[in-house]
Amino acid sequence: MTKYISLQETLKLRSKVLRNNLPLQECIFPTDQIDGAFHVGCFVDEQLISVASLFPKQYNQKAGIGYQLRGMATDPDFAGKGFGSKLIDFAIQQLKASEATYLWCNARISAKDFYQKKEFEVTSPVFEIEGVGPHYEMILNLKNK
Numbered sequence: 001m002t003k004y005i006s007l008q009e010t011l012k013l014r015s016k017v018l019r020n021n022l023p024l025q026e027c028i029f030p031t032d033q034i035d036g037a038f039h040v041g042c043f044v045d046e047q048l049i050s051v052a053s054l055f056p057k058q059y060n061q062k063a064g065i066g067y068q069l070r071g072m073a074t075d076p077d078f079a080g081k082g083f084g085s086k087l088i089d090f091a092i093q094q095l096k097a098s099e100a101t102y103l104w105c106n107a108r109i110s111a112k113d114f115y116q117k118k119e120f121e122v123t124s125p126v127f128e129i130e131g132v133g134p135h136y137e138m139i140l141n142l143k144n145k
Contacts, residue, residue, distance in 0.1 A: 064101030
């Protein structure tokens with residue numbers, strides 16, 4: 001099952017998967033609670049196994065209503081089984097209903113193929129996020145979905 005979740009529910013997986021088990025309070029992003037931000041999760045047998053956070057943010061000077069995807073994490077025991085894909089599909093449906101025109105993210109290089117399968121396009125060369133690693137900027141046009 002995929003549904004909206006609270007910020008607090010995202011933190012355990014963020015810490016485990018994305019932040020090398022940092023304390024939960026150190027896994028909160030400045031954008032987590034801005035107007036329009038929301039968090040989604042995918043559950044298996046009531047266990048939260050995949051999370052993502054989305055918030056309104058324009059990509060560079062791109063026209064339209066943009067959202068940034070951030071903090072996407074799937075429990076390693078469930079990785080590669082389609083749960084992240086279900087999470088993205090749910091988020092896309094919510095964004096399209098809100099009339100967003102595109103979704104973008106800073107994708108770890110290890111996740112590039114995943115996002116390309118979801119029809120995101122690479123829009124930057126590889127760049128480094130300090131303390132996290134190499135990334136690409138990627139964007140998905142929601143009007144074509």
